[in-house]
Amino acid sequence: MMRQYLKKDEWKIIEEGFNPEHHTASESIFSLGNGQMGQRANFEEAWSGPTLRGSYIAGVYYPDKTRVGWWKNGYPEYFAKVINSPNWIGIDVNINDETLDLFKVSKVENFVRILDMKKGVLQRQFTATLNNGIRVSVTTERFLSMERPEVGAIRFSVTPENDDCNLIITPFIDGDVKNEDANYDEKFWNILSAEASAFEASLLSQTKKLDFRVGFAAKSIITGGETSNIQPIQNATFAGNQISLKAKKGEKIIVNKYVGVCSSLYHPAEQLLSQAKKQASEAAEVGFDNLLTEHAAHWENIWKHSDIKILGDVAAQQGIRFNIFQLNQTYTGKDERLNIGPKGFTGEKYGGSTYWDTEAYCIPFFLMTAPQKVVKNLLIYRYKHLGKAIENAQKLGFTDGAALYPMVTMNGEECHNEWEITFEEIHRNGAIAFAIHNYIRHTGDDAYLEQYGLEVLIGIARFWSQRATYSQEKQKFVILGVTGPNEYENNVNNNWYTNKIAQWCLNYAREAIDIVEKNNPQRLEEIIKKVKLDRNTETNMWKSVADNLYFPYYEEEGIFLQQDGYMDKEQITTDELSPSIRPLNQHWSWDRILRSCFIKQADTLQGIYLFEEEYDTETIRRNFAFYEPRTVHESSLSPCVHSILAARIGNVDKAYELYLRTSRLDLDDYNREVHEGLHITSMAGTWMSIVEGFGGKRVYDDRKLRLAPCIPEQWHEYSFRIRFRGNDLEVRVNQEQVEITCHGTGSTSLLLYNEEVDIPAGKSICKPLINNYYAKN
Structure with missing residues (x-):
């Protein structure tokens, strides 16, 4: 049940009339x-x-x-x-x-x-x-x-x-x-x-x-x-x-x-x-x-550099600017000792500490809108906590330099005390490794691996290789007793997303070693000595685990199964739930939630979002069609990923619906909790919904910038600016065409609807809009 008492305006948040019942919510919304x-x-x-x-x-x-x-x-x-x-x-x-x-x-x-x-x-x-x-x-x-x-x-x-x-x-x-x-x-x-x-x-x-x-x-x-x-x-x-x-x-x-x-x-x-x-x-x-x-x-x-302009939809315009504003006033990137708490400076819930939200959601935003050093400082923050991550893993029984980054931290030490999160939500390690990869493919800063990144990747790979167990029954490696991004299920086996990110981390660590060896072999020897890496033995083990990791699959629907036993649950969809019992976490017992099929936020779909390049449109469509109707979106991190994937499969109406939900989550108080503070880190997902969703922006492992814009029927036009490899690009999309302007000092090239286009410095190119390009190709 939304609470809408704020006037819609493109540049302002306006509360007219005095209502003490709204006061604590407004204290959050109007934060500075x-x-x-x-x-x-x-x-x-x-x-x-x-x-x-x-x-x-x-x-x-x-x-x-x-x-x-x-x-x-x-x-x-x-x-x-x-x-x-x-x-x-x-x-x-x-x-x-x-x-x-x-x-x-x-x-x-x-x-x-x-x-x-x-x-x-x-x-x-x-x-x-x-x-x-x-x-x-x-x-x-x-x-x-x-x-x-x-x-x-x-x-x-x-x-x-x-x-x-x-x-x-x-x-x-x-x-x-x-x-x-x-x-x-x-x-x-x-x-x-x-x-x-x-x-x-x-x-x-x-x-x-x-x-x-x-x-x-x-x-x-x-x-x-x-x-x-x-x-x-x-x-x-x-x-x-x-x-x-x-x-x-x-x-x-x-x-x-x-x-x-x-x-x-x-x-x-x-x-x-x-x-x-x-x-x-x-x-x-x-x-x-x-x-x-x-x-x-x-x-x-x-x-x-960070504004997104939307013509024809004041609610959508106000929502994105509110999110961008809060992100930029929370984190400026000037101090590598600082990070981004889920509530920023707007409330005390979650302790104001650092979560995996930074790497999974905020880094994509700052990569495209801020100077390169801003994201680099966020990565260095984790590098400087590597020793603590190794200590955290040791406390749980891991050895030989295995690193488990904390779920919640200020100084690198784990400080979250709910067992199903502290011990089990280990996919956070993968978000940190993926952020290193994401930074490098966007900036071309391969030297980051030898300076900082490789040590982190080795510690994370060591963790995953020890966390996996070989199953004689399956003749595969399995990862048991975890909580995936869907925190409405705990202590599950073979969460598809966790296994997927683990496999990727193991492979990327090996790839990173090869890159550093090629670019700076002397530095590689220094790192190997520092972290005491037995290169052949350990990397062979990482490859063995990655190549033989088990992934649950549901043949009948042709989908990646969220975890072992998911189909044992009663399969009902969110449209069968009465609005009077939403959000579930404020009405149902935890026991009832855990036994239900309902998903708090993108889980399997989170993995498909990260590794979309590996899947064809039909595979993405099947998984979206199965999981989205079972998702209650009771995490602020949820709607944006679903919005991006909805745009990817050509369901622009659904993408727009979910965009409004993520962009106005706090302004309209969807989950009746804004009085506790704003959802700062998930606000970056609002930006992702437009730039990666409707804008179709991608950077795959070939490190080529790709755009494939579509546009909701409610909008006359939208535009955004992104930084990529030193270039400053402005993308403007209306119902007929796409215009891209290069504001940088050098020319740039990119793929627009898979067509290579070159844009000279200070010039623009215009091409016809191809709505739903990704869905058709």
């Missing part, structure tokens, strides 16, 4: 970030209603002690959480001795909240009648600077509408915060200092474990009104100013609050407060309008 910090769209002024107050600092986390019913060998001792940090946006307003609190005032009118995605600004306006009879109009505007990632700025104005009044305005920084998801209701911060002077406040915080430190400093400038008193206030966890003033009817009082936020990831601990104060002071000198101008210019450059 700049790659280095982020925050939910909490009100600056007091709010006593339901809320998840959240302000987050990238790379700063807390190892919250694991909470489980009983312990199992191999369980992690903690769950790493990006923690709710001191609240620096606060500006309390007292009007004639009554606090401005929209949850308690007599009336709220003309409420509008706007997220301007083009400029990266959150705006709000409303008129409130307080219980004491005073009516005020309020406007707010804030942003987290993309140009100055340690700066946040707020402009807050209040105007008495019906009488003169006395105001007390209190801009503050509050360190008394907690995580909603704290396992033992523990607060995670020590506040080392809190200081206030006229119009200024500062606070120094320290995590209770790991000794991350963050300094905050705020400088406030007030214009309008007659100021009568400035009273600095501070206690052990709070610093601010009470500014008393008189305001005449119709007089606008403006508070500009500039904040510096500096963490120990980037500054020595002893310099944090001085650096934060410097950032706040410099921001105040530059001024709100100039800060906003440079911030908006930064966003203009981002949109130049």
Whole structure:
């Protein structure tokens, strides 16, 4: 059941009218970030209603002690959480001795909240009648600077509408915060200092474990009104100013609050407060309008390279831009220590940690829209965690350098404590290996293998060769006791996707060794010595496992069987389910879900998506026709893969339906969970649905860029830009033709509907649209 209360607009997210029931959802949807910090769209002024107050600092986390019913060998001792940090946006307003609190005032009118995605600004306006009879109009505007990632700025104005009044305005920084998801209701911060002077406040915080430190400093400038008193206030966890003033009817009082936020990831601990104060002071000198101008210019450059334009369908246009906006404000690629949490800076669910989502979904997006170093930093992040991945495997009994990357992590250690995920959802290893391959075939950076990639691939291949078991009964290698991408089935044998990605990893590791040997034999010898590889023995074993791996198959339907025993389940489809029991995970017992045939997200189809080059259209069509009707899409990662494959087999109507679902998953709150935070990593799948789905973009192992666009009937035109091998290409598709422009400095060649086309630098080519080309060939 969707929840649709937001106005449709091409560049803005707009909430008109005040409804407290929507507040926590809107806190997520209107979130802001700049790659280095982020925050939910909490009100600056007091709010006593339901809320998840959240302000987050990238790379700063807390190892919250694991909470489980009983312990199992191999369980992690903690769950790493990006923690709710001191609240620096606060500006309390007292009007004639009554606090401005929209949850308690007599009336709220003309409420509008706007997220301007083009400029990266959150705006709000409303008129409130307080219980004491005073009516005020309020406007707010804030942003987290993309140009100055340690700066946040707020402009807050209040105007008495019906009488003169006395105001007390209190801009503050509050360190008394907690995580909603704290396992033992523990607060995670020590506040080392809190200081206030006229119009200024500062606070120094320290995590209770790991000794991350963050300094905050705020400088406030007030214009309008007659100021009568400035009273600095501070206690052990709070610093601010009470500014008393008189305001005449119709007089606008403006508070500009500039904040510096500096963490120990980037500054020595002893310099944090001085650096934060410097950032706040410099921001105040530059001024709100100039800060906003440079911030908006930064966003203009981002949109130049990553925007997707859709003509004729405002809902679709708004959806894709919302997803692109959130991705770019969550991760900028400047720091190889950082990664992309499933909720980004918008909520606490999943701990804010790194999942396989990054490699499977986010890397394809950043490969095509961002500079090459952005994706390289994501890969280096995993390379630097290789030692921890080997330790994780050792804890589960694997040996000799076998590596199992964690399902959930901040520093490379596994910190997920559900056994069916921690121990069994091992296909995540494959996503990391495939990301290396995907990066190289898109960029041509073969040197990455010798620099970093090969060591990772060897560790992963060692894991798969040890994880497989030889079955005397089948005379094949089998992989037992796993959870595939479909988390609605646990502890299954021979999950087709897991076996497929394992086989591919084993073969790719051998291929990578040969590539490094050809390009840099000396470096190969260094790697072999470093990882203690017995080349002949081990690679022969990898080949034996890969060549003899078992794959379940269902002859009657001619499909790859999701896992052993899947057809033993009662075979019913999702159209037989009542909407009243959806989503299943909020209505059914886990036992009932596990015994059903219903699929949470693409599983077998995930493998077909990755290795599509190996299958003809009819094979893809049969598997899609069988599995999609059994898929409930209760994972945010699900609709995009199905949308891409639907376009691939020529079912453009289905592709469009699933595109809308993935692009508006949070805006329309399909699964009634957006209050917990946005689905940041799956948002990259929205981009994939257009570029790889309707755009038909592919890069197979021949490393040739291919395009085969189709277009939904609902759209007049769409266009996107992609980077490939140093070239910047713009693809424009309407109902009659495809136009491709080369914006790079050199010419480029690609396959358009399997026809080789050459495009000179600065020139365009136009060709007739061939709808559903892939489906026909």
